[in-house]
Amino acid sequence: MAILNEEQEMLRDMARDWAKNESPVTEWRKVRRDGDEAAYDRNAYATMSEMGWAGVIIPEDHGGSDFGWLSAGLVIEELGKTITASPLVASTIAASAIIMGGSDEQKAKWLPKLASGEAVGTIAVDEGPRHDPSQIETSVSAGKISGTKAFVHEAHGADVFVVAAKDGLYLAEKGEGVSLSTRKLADLRSHAEVTFDGVAADKLASGKDTLIDDVLDRARVLTACEMLGMAQAIFDTTLDYLKQRVQFNQVLATFQALQHRMADLFADLALMRSAVEGGLQAIDGGFGISRAATQAKAEANRVLHLMSREGIQLHGGIGMTDEYDIGFYLKRARVLEASFGDTSYLKRRFAELSGY
Amino acid sequence: MATQPEIDTHSEEEAFREEVRQFLATHFPPELKGEGNPGAGIEGDLDETEAQKKWRLAMGERGWGTPTWPKEYGGGGLTRKQAAILNEELAKAGAYNPIGGMGVMMFGPTLLEFGSEEQKHEHIPPICKGEVRWCQGYSEPNAGSDLANLQTMAEDKGDHYLVNGQKTWTSGGQWADKCFCLVRTDRSDKHKGISFLLIDMDVPGVEVKPIQMISGMSPFCETFFTDVKVPKENLVGEEGQGWTIGKRLLQHERTNLSGGGSMARLMGASLSDIAKKYIGTDSEGRLADPVMRDRIADFEIRWNAFLLTARRAAEESKAQGGVSEISSVLKKVGTKLGQERAEMAIEIMGLQGLGWEGEGFTDSELRGVRAWLFGKATTIYGGSTEIQNNIIAKRVLGMLDHQ
Ligand SMILES: Cc1cc2nc3c(=O)[nH]c(=O)nc-3n(C[C@H](O)[C@H](O)[C@H](O)COP(=O)(O)OP(=O)(O)OC[C@H]3O[C@@H](n4cnc5c(N)ncnc54)[C@H](O)[C@@H]3O)c2cc1C
Numbered sequence: 181m182a183i184l185n186e187e188q189e190m191l192r193d194m195a196r197d198w199a200k201n202e203s204p205v206t207e208w209r210k211v212r213r214d215g216d217e218a219a220y221d222r223n224a225y226a227t228m229s230e231m232g233w234a235g236v237i238i239p240e241d242h243g244g245s246d247f248g249w250l251s252a253g254l255v256i257e258e259l260g261k262t263i264t265a266s267p268l269v270a271s272t273i274a275a276s277a278i279i280m281g282g283s284d285e286q287k288a289k290w291l292p293k294l295a296s297g298e299a300v301g302t303i304a305v306d307e308g309p310r311h312d313p314s315q316i317e318t319s320v321s322a323g324k325i326s327g328t329k330a331f332v333h334e335a336h337g338a339d340v341f342v343v344a345a346k347d348g349l350y351l352a353e354k355g356e357g358v359s360l361s362t363r364k365l366a367d368l369r370s371h372a373e374v375t376f377d378g379v380a381a382d383k384l385a386s387g388k389d390t391l392i393d394d395v396l397d398r399a400r401v402l403t404a405c406e407m408l409g410m411a412q413a414i415f416d417t418t419l420d421y422l423k424q425r426v427q428f429n430q431v432l433a434t435f436q437a438l439q440h441r442m443a444d445l446f447a448d449l450a451l452m453r454s455a456v457e458g459g460l461q462a463i464d465g466g467f468g469i470s471r472a473a474t475q476a477k478a479e480a481n482r483v484l485h486l487m488s489r490e491g492i493q494l495h496g497g498i499g500m501t502d503e504y505d506i507g508f509y510l511k512r513a514r515v516l517e518a519s520f521g522d523t524s525y526l527k528r529r530f531a532e533l534s535g536y
Numbered sequence: 537m538a539t540q541p542e543i544d545t546h547s548e549e550e551a552f553r554e555e556v557r558q559f560l561a562t563h564f565p566p567e568l569k570g571e572g573n574p575g576a577g578i579e580g581d582l583d584e585t586e587a588q589k590k591w592r593l594a595m596g597e598r599g600w601g602t603p604t605w606p607k608e609y610g611g612g613g614l615t616r617k618q619a620a621i622l623n624e625e626l627a628k629a630g631a632y633n634p635i636g637g638m639g640v641m642m643f644g645p646t647l648l649e650f651g652s653e654e655q656k657h658e659h660i661p662p663i664c665k666g667e668v669r670w671c672q673g674y675s676e677p678n679a680g681s682d683l684a685n686l687q688t689m690a691e692d693k694g695d696h697y698l699v700n701g702q703k704t705w706t707s708g709g710q711w712a713d714k715c716f717c718l719v720r721t722d723r724s725d726k727h728k729g730i731s732f733l734l735i736d737m738d739v740p741g742v743e744v745k746p747i748q749m750i751s752g753m754s755p756f757c758e759t760f761f762t763d764v765k766v767p768k769e770n771l772v773g774e775e776g777q778g779w780t781i782g783k784r785l786l787q788h789e790r791t792n793l794s795g796g797g798s799m800a801r802l803m804g805a806s807l808s809d810i811a812k813k814y815i816g817t818d819s820e821g822r823l824a825d826p827v828m829r830d831r832i833a834d835f836e837i838r839w840n841a842f843l844l845t846a847r848r849a850a851e852e853s854k855a856q857g858g859v860s861e862i863s864s865v866l867k868k869v870g871t872k873l874g875q876e877r878a879e880m881a882i883e884i885m886g887l888q889g890l891g892w893e894g895e896g897f898t899d900s901e902l903r904g905v906r907a908w909l910f911g912k913a914t915t916i917y918g919g920s921t922e923i924q925n926n927i928i929a930k931r932v933l934g935m936l937d938h939q
Contacts, residue, residue, distance in 0.1 A: 308886070309814070309885060309886030309887045309888035309889070310814075310815070310886035310887075311886070330887070331887040361895060361896065362894060362895065362896075363887070363891065363894075363895070363896045363897075364891065364892045364893050364894045365887060365890045365891060365892055366890045366891075366892045366905055366909075367890075368892060371887070373896060426678070427678075427680060427681050427682035427685070428681070428682045428685075429682075435922075437922060437925065437926075438922070485879075489875070489879075489912075492750075492912050492916075493912070493915055493916065493920070493921070496680050496681070496916055496920065497675065497680060497704070497705045497913075497916055497917070499912075499916075500749055500750055500912060500913050500916065501747055501748065501749060501750065502748040502749060502750055502752070503747070503748065507750030507909070510750065510909075510912075511750070511890075511909075514882060514890055515887065515890055517883075518883070518886050518887050518889075518890065519887070522883055522886065523827075523883070524825055524827040524828050524831075524883075527827050528825075528826075528827060
């Protein structure tokens with residue numbers, strides 16, 4: 181665990197308590213049952229925003245708290261533990277794009293609303309089912325953007341889309357010309373194919389040439405934070421279960437074969453945590469971000485994949501039931517593993533960034 | 537002179553092949569070409585079309601769904617060579633074997649070995665005809681890996697047993713006609729107190745409650761027995777022999793679960809074909825993603841080695857008779873590879889491989905997701921991977937617990 185300052189500890193404890201008490205997995209079951217396509221509880225997101233969580237990386241003069249990326253990551257990790265459904269990650273990614281690439285007017289228009297939760301943002305990059313920002317056909321002519329984006333997360337609740345076109349990132353608002361076709365994935369969260377048909381688009385023109393990569397690196401790290409929370413929760417639940425379940429007149433935790441499995445997972449979890457926190461700290465420090473972010477998501481993919489498989493296996497039959505929570509983590513895990521870079525993509529990117 | 541008998545065998549085989557071809561031409565409804573056995577489905581009820589029924593009846597009548605089982609109980613009475621020819625011809629015609637399920641895979645072979653003449657005559661023919669569906673009443677809430685801890689009690693009441701207790705994870709319990717059960721007839725001995733009992737699912741006191749699974753379906757149940765009267769004739773073997781019989785059945789289960797066939801059914805198209813479709817190739821025909829290309833090759837080499845091992849084990853057990861100890865290795869490896877393959881297929885397809893329902897996905901994509909999730913059970917049921925490891929370490933390798 182990274183060394184936290186007092187502010188960060190308070191923020192993390194607040195998020196931890198809230199997730200545990202106000203947003204346990206039973207809340208996700210309610211959202212699932214209600215079947216709303218946006219797939220999150222709007223009141224809960226309003227509360228989260230009131231607590232300042234939507235504005236953690238947003239500068240103070242735009243309504244945020246500017247606590248930084250490590251702080252944002254702490255909150256997202258805690259919410260990941262209870263698979264809290266919210267557009268917080270998507271909206272934070274959108275905010276980061278506006279912070280890094282937006283003009284003063286664009287910032288003034290969107291950041292306060294994103295920080296207060298009044299508006300929700302998301303990012304629309306990929307045009308196929310596998311992450312590949314080099315394959316973009318979406319284009320802009322005379323200020324109008326046209327193209328189709330595959331599997332845009334949190335699209336149903338979004339007011340503003342950060343859209344990748346051939347020549348950079350643009351802001352497009354929901355409304356006429358923006359059409360959603362729901363893609364229901366195994367995690368049952370909000371995903372959609374989004375078509376922009378000559379929609380007024382406002383370029384994020386004030387940033388560096390690397391803006392899209394910079395934003396995607398941040399998306400990778402934030403996604404990895406959610407994955408870290410999930411991996412930790414699966415680990416804790418499984419350990420707990422092994423300490424309770426009796427077979428052969430002894431608790432399962434006394435079998436050495438299982439002790440070693442848990443010891444291995446514990447070690448992997450430590451690596452994952454370091455890689456993810458390393459990504460957050462690199463962003464806060466402004467140094468070596470791309471490599472740290474790629475590494476963070478790659479480790480998150482590896483360890484959460486393993487953890488979600490082992491979690492089910494070590495529970496036995498009960499882990500296969502819908503009544504038990506662990507299956508939600510497995511299904512969400514695969515969606516996040518595929519988002520903003522699957523393992524194969526991240527390995528290639530890491531090698532390229534490392535110069536081999 | 538020495539070659540004479542071989543020529544005879546050869547012409548007999550060819551005659552049999554011709555017989556199979558004619559049978560297929562007459563009885564196999566062409567519209568079923570390329571389909572799978574609806575009754576072997578891992579999830580869902582059996583809903584037969586007319587054509588499917590016709591095909592099941594025709595194969596059942598011949599006993600060819602259970603080709604090597606003795607003719608006198610309704611099996612095909614074929615030699616292994618003939619059975620192999622039958623399989624080849626079925627495959628050529630794109631025809632599936634319509635006779636399947638737990639009766640064929642697990643219960644039948646066990647009853648043939650341990651059942652009385654009356655029991656075999658009563659229960660085997662309907663299995664050969666695909667008329668009766670069986671479920672497995674082994675696991676209980678506190679008897680999973682530690683199966684011998686089972687507590688469902690069968691009390692001796694003279695001409696019948698009175699059964700009370702709860703089973704769980706009973707696959708297909710809601711659709712089954714009959715259940716082969718492990719019950720306790722004696723509380724004083726953990727293993728010798730277990731008996732193997734056949735219970736009708738439609739008698740008073742049997743209640744099933746479907747359990748929903750992470751894959752969304754409810755293919756298994758909790759099964760409750762309350763004062764269920766079971767005739768004494770339904771005891772297989774002797775009282776107290778249940779553990780021996782029950783373990784034998786598990787060996788059949790393991791062999792069948794891991795045998796290339798059923799794993800392949802869970803998995804569908806080859807990974808390289810999926811990858812060519814979803815990732816694409818370069819101008820030389822190589823997969824466009826070199827990392828994935830390497831991983832697929834790595835997987836396929838291990839998968840082929842597994843198939844070869846399964847074949848070798850089958851040949852060895854044919855030579856030695858019965859199912860071999862290698863069933864634990866096959867179960868452990870086959871299920872692991874099956875899961876790995878399902879995971880890779882999803883990864884190759886990206887988010888397109890994770891569709892749950894609704895617009896934007898093909899049927900086969902949607903089925904793949906459910907099969908991936910259901911497949912997580914294969915390393916848990918039939919004796920988990922950890923239990924197979926214990927069996928291999930202790931029974932095969934002689935690595936005993938320290939005293
Ligand atoms: C989809 C599905 C279908 C099923 N169908 C049937 C059916 O039709 N009929 C039926 O009777 N049962 C059925 N089962 C039950 C299945 O046989 C049990 O789930 C299995 O025996 C494991 O028992 P358990 O679930 O109680 O897990 P547990 O025994 O509690 O095991 C939990 C974990 O601990 C591990 N473990 C346990 N003991 C040891 C040990 N000594 N050393 C190391 N690790 C250990 C296990 O491998 C597992 O990973 C089904 C299960 C599933 C998931």
